[in-house]
Amino acid sequence: MLGSVLLGFLVRRAIITVVLLVGVTLVSFLLIQAVPGDTMSATLSEQALQDPEIVAAYRERWGLDQPLYVQYLVYMRNLLQGDLGVSQQTGRPVLDDLLTYVPATLELALPAMVLSLVIGVAVGLYAAVKHDRLGDHAVRAGTLVGLSTPPFWLALVVLYVFFFLLGVSPSGGRLSTWIVPPEQVTGSVVLDAALEGRWDVAWDAVQHTALPILVLTVLTVAMLVRFVRSAMLEVLDADYVRAARAKGLPGSRVLTAHVLRAGMVPVITVSGLAFASLLSGTVLVEQIFSWPGVGQYAYRSATALDLPAVLGVSLFVAVVYTAVNLVVDLAYGLIDPRIRLS
Amino acid sequence: MSPILSIEQLAITLRGDLRVVDDVSLEVPEGEIVGIAGESGSGKSMTASALLGLLPDRSVTAGQAWWRGGREPVDLLTLDQRSWNRVRGREIAMVFQDATASLHPMLTVGTQITEHMRVHLKMSRRAARARAIELLDRVRIPDPEGALRSYPHQFSGGMRQRVAIAAALACEPRLLVADEPTTALDVTVQAGILRLLEELRIESGLSVLFITHDLAVLAALTTHAYVFREGRVIESGPTEALLFHPEHDYTKTLVAARPQADDWDDPEPVAGATA
Ligand SMILES: Nc1ncnc2c1ncn2[C@@H]1O[C@H](COP(=O)(O)OP(=O)(O)O)[C@@H](O)[C@H]1O
Numbered sequence A: 001m002l003g004s005v006l007l008g009f010l011v012r013r014a015i016i017t018v019v020l021l022v023g024v025t026l027v028s029f030l031l032i033q034a035v036p037g038d039t040m041s042a043t044l045s046e047q048a049l050q051d052p053e054i055v056a057a058y059r060e061r062w063g064l065d066q067p068l069y070v071q072y073l074v075y076m077r078n079l080l081q082g083d084l085g086v087s088q089q090t091g092r093p094v095l096d097d098l099l100t101y102v103p104a105t106l107e108l109a110l111p112a113m114v115l116s117l118v119i120g121v122a123v124g125l126y127a128a129v130k131h132d133r134l135g136d137h138a139v140r141a142g143t144l145v146g147l148s149t150p151p152f153w154l155a156l157v158v159l160y161v162f163f164f165l166l167g168v169s170p171s172g173g174r175l176s177t178w179i180v181p182p183e184q185v186t187g188s189v190v191l192d193a194a195l196e197g198r199w200d201v202a203w204d205a206v207q208h209t210a211l212p213i214l215v216l217t218v219l220t221v222a223m224l225v226r227f228v229r230s231a232m233l234e235v236l237d238a239d240y241v242r243a244a245r246a247k248g249l250p251g252s253r254v255l256t257a258h259v260l261r262a263g264m265v266p267v268i269t270v271s272g273l274a275f276a277s278l279l280s281g282t283v284l285v286e287q288i289f290s291w292p293g294v295g296q297y298a299y300r301s302a303t304a305l306d307l308p309a310v311l312g313v314s315l316f317v318a319v320v321y322t323a324v325n326l327v328v329d330l331a332y333g334l335i336d337p338r339i340r341l342s
Numbered sequence B: 001m002s003p004i005l006s007i008e009q010l011a012i013t014l015r016g017d018l019r020v021v022d023d024v025s026l027e028v029p030e031g032e033i034v035g036i037a038g039e040s041g042s043g044k045s046m047t048a049s050a051l052l053g054l055l056p057d058r059s060v061t062a063g064q065a066w067w068r069g070g071r072e073p074v075d076l077l078t079l080d081q082r083s084w085n086r087v088r089g090r091e092i093a094m095v096f097q098d099a100t101a102s103l104h105p106m107l108t109v110g111t112q113i114t115e116h117m118r119v120h121l122k123m124s125r126r127a128a129r130a131r132a133i134e135l136l137d138r139v140r141i142p143d144p145e146g147a148l149r150s151y152p153h154q155f156s157g158g159m160r161q162r163v164a165i166a167a168a169l170a171c172e173p174r175l176l177v178a179d180e181p182t183t184a185l186d187v188t189v190q191a192g193i194l195r196l197l198e199e200l201r202i203e204s205g206l207s208v209l210f211i212t213h214d215l216a217v218l219a220a221l222t223t224h225a226y227v228f229r230e231g232r233v234i235e236s237g238p239t240e241a242l243l244f245h246p247e248h249d250y251t252k253t254l255v256a257a258r259p260q261a262d263d264w265d266d267p268e269p270v271a272g273a274t275a
């Protein structure tokens, strides 16, 4: 019985996600329509517009002679086949572009998120336990500094210290210039190098990720800590935590099994948002570390009015938020039986 | 025989110099149910919290609370963390007013009944489960095995309080501190729980410190009672004498506020005493 309830929960979430994604494509399709003037002249270059053959092929491919709903179906068909159009800037299919830039961003965002969660939850819980005592004040001061530091400034400072002063870090990029990059399999240089057994190359790549990950982690932790602290404070005050103490459980068990468990529910939401923004909006940090990620791609496409690329990135961001939303919901269900079993 | 718990001139001051309990002396003889009555805010819960070391941060206590249920007498007000974890749950257990709030919403009933058995009694998972099933059966939860896998929100209020009582009894404590455990429940459910406590007292010699603001419950359950007001004990004695021949004006008001002052066995809630 428990199994079927669980399955029902998963199916419901999956259906909601599909509906959301269809909505996202609809919005992104309407955005193309809303672009002033002919969508063709916005997506094709001047030169291409002169060529009647190209224009005809374009009309055909996107179904431009058909009514709007047919155009949407054509757009969906192309989308489902992975056809997001061709970037004017790179001249490559937008999907291919995304497949190279997204893994680069992931290579920073994933480790930064995991580190931030571990550190943020531990420090936030510590501050909550030390409520209004020295430890709590120290943490508050630290997070305040972290929150009021602009990302690019922090990036410049760590570059200055670790690259210029100490010379222990590379200045940017994903690999040292004299190294031949590994074949792209996962898209993560670290993993791809490891897959080829080139451990020295993998290590070089890891060193290149260190500083940007540090910067992203500091910023995310600062945001998480305050949130974790207030969530945990509320739980520490709950009757069931007093009851757990009254049972004579060791303090560590009360904190991990009882306090953390309940306090994580609100924390999961913010973590999801934090991760989504790590994936989609770290332009300045990518810029400073010459990191060819989604942020840079989006920035360059937007400034060059490269419409297919911009729409591709928007679609990617929308998918990221939807997916994160799904994972957050599933995590809720996993943690809280009241959600899972109702 | 000396009482299993004797509180001597207990005073509790919360941070900000707020004196919430003052000069309270109280005894619980072994194997008896002793009552504390009094309007809300009179310091009943604070007294109970002091007995389990659960007072709010930065509270200051004075006086003593001699506990004779362990290997040697200890003053509960001076225990360090390690000694607390030996006394709490194992020698003295507590049941809270609101079972919905005092059970963890995300842990199974099984976990919440067995976790401290495994810590205190070093029981294996299987042995603890077997004992949990016995306990749930004892507090009359239907289908105890299924209940172990369920979560608190899947039970009714009365059932939840029974689960909380089962958890409190898990390590066979000598004293149960029950802080208004039936206030949130309806009359029939309440009567069942009171009967259960009385049975436990007779069968296993459990001592109970029962807090209530309901004089009918006090009369039905306790042999000895203390009346609290504004953090002080203003009257105490055998429950019957206390309720039929109150000396103190305040107790008289409490008793008079009760609708049917002649039928003490009826465990109906007293509206007037809630204040
Ligand atoms: N956490 C707290 N902080 C400050 N004052 C409190 C706190 N808890 C209770 N009090 C105060 O302590 C007094 C005694 O409360 P309590 O022992 O809970 O009363 P009772 O259980 O008899 O209703 C009340 O005046 C209440 O307002």
Ligand SMILES: [Mg+2]
Pocket (backbone or CB within 6 Å): B041, B044, B045, B179, B180
């Ligand atoms: Mg109370």
